[in-house]
Amino acid sequence: MKNKFRCDFCGIETDWVARVAIAPSYNRMYSEPKYACRACHEKKEHERETSIRKPPSPPPPQQA
Numbered sequence: 393m394k395n396k397f398r399c400d401f402c403g404i405e406t407d408w409v410a411r412v413a414i415a416p417s418y419n420r421m422y423s424e425p426k427y428a429c430r431a432c433h434e435k436k437e438h439e440r441e442t443s444i445r446k447p448p449s450p451p452p453p454q455q456a
């Protein structure tokens with residue numbers, strides 16, 4: 393029974409995929425559906441959370 397999907401992020405075949413919501417900045421790839429395996433999906437979710445909570449990076453120290 394072939395009912396597998398392929399993760400668009402790591403490329404493995406998996407029975408479980410999540411359709412990844414595409415951000416407005418990814419308009420170019422809007423027509424291409426993105427699927428993530430469980431691991432990549434959780435990773436993406438985690439990255440999104442951390443990127444939201446992460447404060448803006450401070451400017452690099454200037455050496456005179």
Ligand SMILES: [Zn+2]
Nearest residue numbers: 399402429432
């Ligand atoms: Zn994956």
